[in-house]
Structures are given as C-alpha cells and as structure tokens.
Amino acid sequence: MTGSTGEGGLWRKPSDAIWLAATALVFIGIDAGLFLASGPTTGALGPYAALVLMIGCDLALLLLIRFPNLVAGLLVAGSLAMLASDLFSPGLLLPAEKPTLMTVPTVTPVVLSQLACLVDRRRLLWIAGVLAVLATRPWDPAWNTTPFGLLSTALPVAISLYFEARRQLLRSLRDRAERAEREQHLLAERARAEERRRLAGEMHDVVTHRLSLMVLHAGALGVASGDAAVRCAAEDIRREGAHALDELRDLVGVLRDNAAAEPKPPALSPAGDVADLVAESAAVGITTELSATGDPSVLSPTVARTAYRVVQEALTNVRKHSPGSSVTVSLRYHPGGLDVCVSSTRSGRAPDPALAGSGSGAGLSGLRQRVELVGGVFEAGPLPGGGFRTGAILPAYVPTTEGAAR
Structure with a gap:
C-alpha cells in the first residue's frame, strides 16, 4: 500500500467526489443532531466550537484521497484538542453534557477505513494506535469510553486490512494465472x-x-x-x-x-x-x-x-x-x-x-x-x-x- 493518489485533482474519478460528499453530509447531519442533543459549549470559543470542529473534520473527507496524510494529521490534532479540552478546560471544545466520553471526531471510522488503501501499513497502524489511545483513554477506562473507542478506531482498521489483504491475494493469484498462461x-x-x-x-x-x-x-x-x-x-x-x-x-x-x-x-x-x-x-x-x-x-x-x-x-x-x-x-x-x-x-x-x-x-x-x-x-x-x-x-x-x- 502506498500513499500515492490521483494526479491533477482531489479525486481519482468523479464517483469519488460523489461518495465523499455524500458521506460528509451524512456525518454533518449526525454531528448536528449530537450538538442539538448535548447542547452548546460554554468556553471562550463560543457555543458552536464543538460543532465547528466536527464539521471541519467532516469536510476534510473531501481532501482524503488527494491528501491522506494531511487529513490524518487534522484528525489527530482535532482529537488531541478535544482530549485537552475535556481534561483541562471542560466546555471549551466539548459540551458539558455529552453522551459519551470518546474524544475523537465521529468521522474517524470512515477516515481510518480509507487510509488502509491510501497510506503504508506502518503509518496506518501508528495513526490508528494514537487515535485508539485518545478514544479509549486507557488510563481512565469506562463502559461508555473503551468499547466505543475500539469500535471507532481498531475495528475499522482491522476490517479494512482484511479486505485489502484479500484483494491483494486475489490480484496475486490472477497475475500468477495470467503469467502461467503467458509462459505456456x-x-x-x-x-x-x-x-x-x-x-x-x-x-x-x-x-x-x-x-x-x-x-x-x-x-x-x-x-x-x-x-x-x-x-x-x-x-x-x-x-x-x-x-x-x-x-x-x-x-x-x-x-x-x-x-x-x-x-x-x-x-x-x-x-x-x-x-x-x-x-x-x-x-x-x-x-x-x-x-x-x-x-x-x-x-x-x-x-x-x-x-x-x-x-x-x-x-x-x-x-x-x-x-x-x-x-x-x-x-x-x-x-x-x-x-x-x-x-x-x-x-x-x-x-x-x-x-x-x-x-x-x-x-x-x-x-x-x-x-x-x-x-x-x-x-x-x-x-x-x-x-x-x-x-x-x-x-x-x-x-x-x-x-x-x-
């Protein structure tokens, strides 16, 4: 797996723009619903700070194929900011009343599942490991933190790696069959x-x-x-x-x-x-x-x-x-x-x-x-x-x- 993507545009083909835009809209809707359910933030950044941060991470999906490392960096930076807000300045970037203690953007599973095809495996595991630590907070485990953190970080990566390995195996078998046919x-x-x-x-x-x-x-x-x-x-x-x-x-x-x-x-x-x-x-x-x-x-x-x-x-x-x-x-x-x-x-x-x-x-x-x-x-x-x-x-x-x- 390599980090090379299409040249000359944000997407390799028009269908990429469609599904990325549709996914971003879906997660913007989810984040808007969570914002309405949990209420505004009370910190110095204003009542919509959490919503702006989440929508910014959702819109970063549009850059995922062309700039996967940049999107991954934005995701990690956003998660660190959310964790720092929760630990040291409650209400700054996270609402005081929130449904879960997970401190990663809601779009994290989609980004990690696509990174499996866009970056090398070592880099993917490092990114997934950092986000898993930030999401599960192993120093303070809780029933509404650890399971959701693993489901949103480790599980998408494992599933993506499985399907990517399966695709590579099928491609290798197909190439081997074609090579044997050519040799024959x-x-x-x-x-x-x-x-x-x-x-x-x-x-x-x-x-x-x-x-x-x-x-x-x-x-x-x-x-x-x-x-x-x-x-x-x-x-x-x-x-x-x-x-x-x-x-x-x-x-x-x-x-x-x-x-x-x-x-x-x-x-x-x-x-x-x-x-x-x-x-x-x-x-x-x-x-x-x-x-x-x-x-x-x-x-x-x-x-x-x-x-x-x-x-x-x-x-x-x-x-x-x-x-x-x-x-x-x-x-x-x-x-x-x-x-x-x-x-x-x-x-x-x-x-x-x-x-x-x-x-x-x-x-x-x-x-x-x-x-x-x-x-x-x-x-x-x-x-x-x-x-x-x-x-x-x-x-x-x-x-x-x-x-x-x-």
Whole structure:
C-alpha cells in the first residue's frame, strides 16, 4: 500500500467526489443532531466550537484521497484538542453534557477505513494506535469510553486490512494465472518454432538433395536417349523438378523466418551413409571418390549426423554449380574427432541455369551454424587452381542426452 493518489485533482474519478460528499453530509447531519442533543459549549470559543470542529473534520473527507496524510494529521490534532479540552478546560471544545466520553471526531471510522488503501501499513497502524489511545483513554477506562473507542478506531482498521489483504491475494493469484498462461503460450510458440526449424533443415538437407538428383537424372536421360518422346518426357521431368526446387526454397525460407531454434534431426546411422551419398553422386555422372581412415565408432551420433550433412550439402552444391567436375570426399577419424573435406575440381561445363538457381542461399550458412553448434570449425571456399573445398573439423563427442545414453 502506498500513499500515492490521483494526479491533477482531489479525486481519482468523479464517483469519488460523489461518495465523499455524500458521506460528509451524512456525518454533518449526525454531528448536528449530537450538538442539538448535548447542547452548546460554554468556553471562550463560543457555543458552536464543538460543532465547528466536527464539521471541519467532516469536510476534510473531501481532501482524503488527494491528501491522506494531511487529513490524518487534522484528525489527530482535532482529537488531541478535544482530549485537552475535556481534561483541562471542560466546555471549551466539548459540551458539558455529552453522551459519551470518546474524544475523537465521529468521522474517524470512515477516515481510518480509507487510509488502509491510501497510506503504508506502518503509518496506518501508528495513526490508528494514537487515535485508539485518545478514544479509549486507557488510563481512565469506562463502559461508555473503551468499547466505543475500539469500535471507532481498531475495528475499522482491522476490517479494512482484511479486505485489502484479500484483494491483494486475489490480484496475486490472477497475475500468477495470467503469467502461467503467458509462459505456456511462449513454450508452445517455442516448440512450434523448433519444429519449423527442424522441418526446414530436413527439407533443405534431404528433399533438396533428392530433387536435385532427380533433375540431374532427367537431364542425363534427355541427353543420352535417342527417342524424341523420351527426351521430351525427360525435359518435362527436369523442368517440373526445377520448379519444385524453387517452391521448396520458398517454403524453407518461410519456415526458417518463423523459427527460433536449431533443428534436432532424428538419429542417422553414421556407418555407410556417406558411402551412399558418394554412390548417388557417381550415378549422376560426377566422378566421386571416398577416402576414409580411422574408426567411425569414436563419434557420437550427433557429430556423425553433422558430418553426413556437411558431405551431403557439398555434393549437392557440386551437382548444381560444377557439373563435369570430379570430387574427393575425405574422412579422417581420430580419437579427437573427425576431419571432413570435400574438394571438387574445376567445372567441366556450364551449370544448368534452372538447377543452379534453385538453391535457397542458406546451405553453407546453415552448415556453419550446425558445425559450430557441436563445437566444430567450418571452412568453405574456392581452391587456387579452380574448384571448391568444403571442410569441417568436428569433435568426437558433444554432451547431449543422446550421446550420454550412447
């Protein structure tokens, strides 16, 4: 609870002015009735001193929301004046004949109940404690002083604190529920983003690879066949495959733009996969040799998958951009990990424009991210005598759940 209130006016909203003015009028009526019942004061301040003091405290209600500390101070000062008058100068501020010995203004319960929402708790308890002492007069307890004093000071504060604590608890529970809902939504969004990124990676690495093979096979069939119908069908297959690669590139771009995490591809067998890639490359007319030394079992599955993707992307790029070249795939397994190198010679002929332009442009950058994610080093660039080299230095093990289980 804080003492800050609305800026720029006495009330935070128009309804505050209405209920405060109505309450002040009610208590002015009560104080006027008590004045008529008890009679005027007889001191030097005149016969209406008590009534003026009470009405002044009642009208202070209008300032309660904007100046709560000031109103509380006026209430305490008025109570002290009433007590001093009763003890040392009877009849000055209190009538000689009064219905109760309580020496606090009648509007005190309303002020204290509202202060619970306007000032901090420590200050509220101090104000309520001072007013309770002045109202009950514990040094001179009486049946018409102590009960009424506690009812007008301690009880309103206790009730207000209870309802304020209840409001804060409900607000806290509501905020906690909203926060949990937002966190659940963020987790769902993150899961969807991870799935999009995984799909984008797999589509780029697998589907693009297969489609490029299909386009090359169709092109080779169109060149080698002497049947016009076969050549026409092969050209249709090649053209549709190139269109499919373009659409796949756009789809992969959409998936990558909406993703926020690295892919987590399914497990692949490290043994024999690279040999299959080499065989596929050789089947479409690209001379490809594989050189492998060392023990492949030293690699964790995550690192083996990364090596597979490096070779796959490098061979796909050779088929797209360097037809007629020869390729050497070198795998050197050692206790520290794996060195991968895919180097190609100068292109033997011009690349197919449809096939060369079908890429998404994110293959090498995606490979670099994948390699660095497992703690490796990625290199790619042209060779001095022509051709291109793609290589990676990979560790033997990455601390993942899958690797730990292995």
